[in-house]
Amino acid sequence: MPLFMDIASDSVNKVHEELCGDNVEVRINDESVIAVLADGLGSGVKANILATLTSTITATMLEEKMGIKDVLETLEATLPKCKVRNLAYSTFTIVQVFRNKTAYIVEFDNPPLVFIRDGEIIQLNRTEVEFQGKAVYETSMEIEKGDIMAFFSDGVIHAGVGNFMNFGWEWEQAADYLLARSYEGKSAKDMSMALVDVCNNLYGEEPGDDTTAVVIKAQEHKYVTLFSGPPLDKEKDSEIKRILDKARGIKIVCGGTAGNIVAREYGEEIKIDLSTMSKKVPPIGRMDSIDLVTEGVLTIRETLKLIEDYVHNRSGREIFEQNNGASMLANYLINECNTIDIIMGNSINPDHQNPDFPEELTIKWKVTQKLIDMLHYFNKDVNIVYV
Secondary structure, X not given: OXXXXXXXXXXXXXXXXXXXXXXXXXXXXXXXXXEEEEEEOOOHHHHHHHHHHHHHHHHHHHHOOOOHHHHHHHHHHHOOOOOOOOOOOEEEXXXXXXXXXEEEXXXXXXXXXXXXXXXXXXXXOOEXXXXXXXXXXXXXXXXXXXXXXXXXXXXXXXXXXXXXXXXXXXHHHHHHHHHHHHHOOOOHXXXXXXXXXXXXXXXXXXXXXXXXXXXXXXXXXOEEEEEXXXXXXXXXXXXXXXXHHHOOOEEEEEOXXXXXXXXXXXXXXXXXXXXXXXXXXXXXXXXXXXXXXXXXXXXXXXXXXXXXXXXXXXXXHHHHOOXXXXXXXXXXXXXXXXXXXXXXXXXXXXXXXXXXXXXXXXXXXXXXXXXXXXXXXXXXXXXXXXX
């Protein structure tokens, strides 16, 4: 079975700049996973345009199975030239991992990719390709479970210059930092956030350059199946049990009506665990056949808030360790799985409807869609099954 690529990226902008001069493009299809980090010349709007064009063109052409020389020729012909320096310039790193577990890596003027395997930093067997006087490095290799590929813009190795360090944070130090995080079993998101945050601290929270990190971890597929909302046709209740019986991995039910359907179909009783009740989140229920049973809208809404705080406000991993349904649900979805099947019932709870809104704008649907959007942000493999 193909490995799952856990992909995450984080950035901080150069101080006083509204736009980041780095850009990351991720494409996932049936044949491969592509991640491109581009660093545009300079900073601000011009750099952002260069980086966005570079990453988007590169990812699109690779998806269309075009070779790297075609990509380079297109970039050369397409990128707008800086009037001051007369250069059309953007550095980049490309990682494409195919379903057959082979990886294709291309590096141009970014700091070298950090490849970690079995607790060691591995030197890549790079091949130099010259294009119009520029050195581009290619690597092809087999990927194994547990491999980590981390790459970053030069804002990482410039961190601390003139502040905490004379010559900045060198590549070896950044690589060792990532290696230490790998021993802790961190997710790709944990590692990318940690690297960017430590760089921001070295800059005294006033970055002298746009700073971006991308981390890819090769994993086995870890599954969650989540049932939310009753079917529109009650005769389909038995179908829910059939789907859950076939489901791999963790099984979660969100919503009182959904929980009652599952309990009835399995011939079990839901036992409410009052110790998990908090001011914002109703208590969870416990069933032998299901790993987690929660209330619906309130729990999902609080789950979203916890995940958003983790991403945007850099709240610690303790948000996943609280004894309530939202924290448990967030932990399962973010840390314990990478492939998620969501069974969506088409019946709308009358308590969640506004008569002035069409059905698709009810609270239940909006909250669930936001959850799905957040899972896509984490590059999870999300499949929706409508019943």
